[in-house]
Amino acid sequence: MVYRRTKKVNQRLEARLQAIMQAAREEFARNGFYGTSIKDIARRAGVGIGTIYLYLRNKEALFAALVNEAYEMVLDRIARARKNATGGRQKLQASMEAALAVLQENRDLARVMLVQSPAGHPAVAEQLYDLLRRLARLVEEDVLEGIARGELPPQDAHIAALAFVGTFYQVVISWLKEGIPADLTAAGKELIAYNLRGLGYPVEGVIENA
Amino acid sequence: MVYRRTKKVNQRLEARLQAIMQAAREEFARNGFYGTSIKDIARRAGVGIGTIYLYLRNKEALFAALVNEAYEMVLDRIARARKNATGGRQKLQASMEAALAVLQENRDLARVMLVQSPAGHPAVAEQLYDLLRRLARLVEEDVLEGIARGELPPQDAHIAALAFVGTFYQVVISWLKEGIPADLTAAGKELIAYNLRGLGYPVEGVIENA
DNA sequence: TGAAGAATTGAATTACCGTTCATTACATGA
DNA sequence: TCATGTAATGAACGGTAATTCAATTCTTCA
Numbered sequence: 001m002v003y004r005r006t007k008k009v010n011q012r013l014e015a016r017l018q019a020i021m022q023a024a025r026e027e028f029a030r031n032g033f034y035g036t037s038i039k040d041i042a043r044r045a046g047v048g049i050g051t052i053y054l055y056l057r058n059k060e061a062l063f064a065a066l067v068n069e070a071y072e073m074v075l076d077r078i079a080r081a082r083k084n085a086t087g088g089r090q091k092l093q094a095s096m097e098a099a100l101a102v103l104q105e106n107r108d109l110a111r112v113m114l115v116q117s118p119a120g121h122p123a124v125a126e127q128l129y130d131l132l133r134r135l136a137r138l139v140e141e142d143v144l145e146g147i148a149r150g151e152l153p154p155q156d157a158h159i160a161a162l163a164f165v166g167t168f169y170q171v172v173i174s175w176l177k178e179g180i181p182a183d184l185t186a187a188g189k190e191l192i193a194y195n196l197r198g199l200g201y202p203v204e205g206v207i208e209n210a
Numbered sequence: 211m212v213y214r215r216t217k218k219v220n221q222r223l224e225a226r227l228q229a230i231m232q233a234a235r236e237e238f239a240r241n242g243f244y245g246t247s248i249k250d251i252a253r254r255a256g257v258g259i260g261t262i263y264l265y266l267r268n269k270e271a272l273f274a275a276l277v278n279e280a281y282e283m284v285l286d287r288i289a290r291a292r293k294n295a296t297g298g299r300q301k302l303q304a305s306m307e308a309a310l311a312v313l314q315e316n317r318d319l320a321r322v323m324l325v326q327s328p329a330g331h332p333a334v335a336e337q338l339y340d341l342l343r344r345l346a347r348l349v350e351e352d353v354l355e356g357i358a359r360g361e362l363p364p365q366d367a368h369i370a371a372l373a374f375v376g377t378f379y380q381v382v383i384s385w386l387k388e389g390i391p392a393d394l395t396a397a398g399k400e401l402i403a404y405n406l407r408g409l410g411y412p413v414e415g416v417i418e419n420a
Numbered sequence: 421t422g423a424a425g426a427a428t429t430g431a432a433t434t435a436c437c438g439t440t441c442a443t444t445a446c447a448t449g450a
Numbered sequence: 451t452c453a454t455g456t457a458a459t460g461a462a463c464g465g466t467a468a469t470t471c472a473a474t475t476c477t478t479c480a
Contacts, residue, residue, distance in 0.1 A: 002448055002450065002452095002453065002454050003447065003448045003449080003455045003456060004447095005447090005456085006447080006448075009448095009456090009457090013457090034244065035332065037436090037437060037438080038437075038438065038439085039437080039438095047459090048458055048459040049438095049439090049460060050441080050458065051457080053438095053439070059437095059439090118325075118328040118329050119329040119330075119335070122242070125329070129383075129387060132380070156400045158390070158391075159381060159397050159404070160400070162377070162380045163376075163377035163381065163404045163405075164377075165380055166378070166379055166380025167372070167373035167374075167377055168376070169379070169380060170372045170373065170375055170376025171372045171373065171376065173339075180368070181368075181369065187366070190366045191369060194370060194408040194409075195408065197408050197410060198405065198407050198408030199404075199407075212424050212425070212477095212478055212479050213426060213478045213479075214477095214478070215426085215477090215478090216478075219426090219427090219477075219478095223427090248467075248468065248469085249467080252430095257428080257429090258428055258430060259430060259469090260429055260469085260470080260471080261427080261428055261429070263469070263470080264427070268468075269467095269469090
């Protein structure tokens with residue numbers, strides 16, 4: 001044997017993989033799964049078509065890797081934020097801020113996951129709904145905790161959790177598609193107030209008895 | 211000229227068009243734009259492949275016609291509901307109930323528009339976002355009216371409107387994908403309360419000052 | 421009834437794109 | 451340097467499915 005990978009080569013391979021992933025992130029974010037061809041990604045990454053298949057099984061695996069990246073990122077960030085919070089209300093607030101921050105920092109990835117993944121292969125599309133379901137479950141737990149402590153009025157915690165997640169989803173979609181609000185985390189303040197009021201937490205700004 | 215369409219033929223043509231549209235509604239609702247072939251639709255409608263092209267320009271036009279049907283239906287139903295309501299709060303409530311009712315009555319069409327259209331051609335996908343934008347605009351007007359009358363606290367009406375629409379979207383998606391809630395209009399009551407509280411309307415169930 | 425035109429059909433055409441693989445270029449170290 | 455293996459490449463392949471159109475069937479009415 002007269003050839004063994006040297007460190008330099010390993011670095012080049014790693015850099016190439018990253019170039020391909022980055023090119024895919026940009027292309028898929030802009031043009032979606034079916035609107036992006038392997039050729040497009042190869043061109044943007046500056047590699048040959050066949051090269052992509054040395055690094056990833058196929059087009060779907062490439063797309064799925066990106067969606068999964070976004071999925072893990074959001075869940076991970078939220079989980080860490082919740083560690084430092086106690087009580088339903090604080091956990092909710094920390095989760096919301098963490099989610100908006102991580103999306104704002106990774107716009108392309110957010111587009112791939114939230115806007116383009118439903119247009120991909122069904123198996124991949126499911127991951128978005130799975131993320132939303134998991135987020136809703138977290139919210140539901142917090143709501144149930146709030147009700148148990150008497151901080152919240154009795155209510156259908158499942159519906160409330162869906163509503164809660166829905167507000168974020170819609171605002172993020174608007175941010176991704178129209179650029180409004182321009183600053184996602186700033187808009188988050190309004191959004192948090194809306195949801196805390198919606199759940200029944202006392203928040204300043206409510207006008208007493210009409 | 212020895213042939214002129216008779217009434218009977220016109221009826222057959224109309225019935226065929228409807229059969230094709232209905233078949234497309236069912237296939238697209240279940241399998242999405244890319245997961246449905248013209249052959250599938252033709253088979254379900256009981257016509258030849260070529261026949262479909264006598265009635266509709268192409269696959270995209272067929273899909274777009276369905277999305278447009280849903281779009282018009284929802285807007286029309288909401289517009290009529292709002293006619294009989296006065297004041298921001300009542301208009302909001304009437305709109306919400308109308309939207310949920312019309313979706314519940316047309317589940318396949320709702321699936322095509324809300325679940326499958328994002329997966330279709332970009333031009334068609336835009337229509338869903340356009341609908342959501344228009345609904346948000348209606349909500350925003352009502353919120354501004356509420357603020358002007360002093361019934362609502364000052365707030366970012368645009369964010370509130372997005373949040374409002376988002377709660378409905380999420381619950382409807384859950385209903386379409388998982389069948390939960392089983393009864394959409396029943397769940398609407400919770401949802402309406404959530405949003406009215408979120409906006410700042412006084413609603414029973416808020417716990418005073420923690 | 422049969423000539424004229426309309427409606428229907430599905431096999432053939434066409435276009436597209438993901439994937440493969442024979443070939444070339446590169447890297448290693450004896 | 452060169453023998454040996456690795457990495458990279460893109461033309462060619464293959465499968466899929468939308469769309470077309472020549473041939474057929476149906477409808478009308480003189």
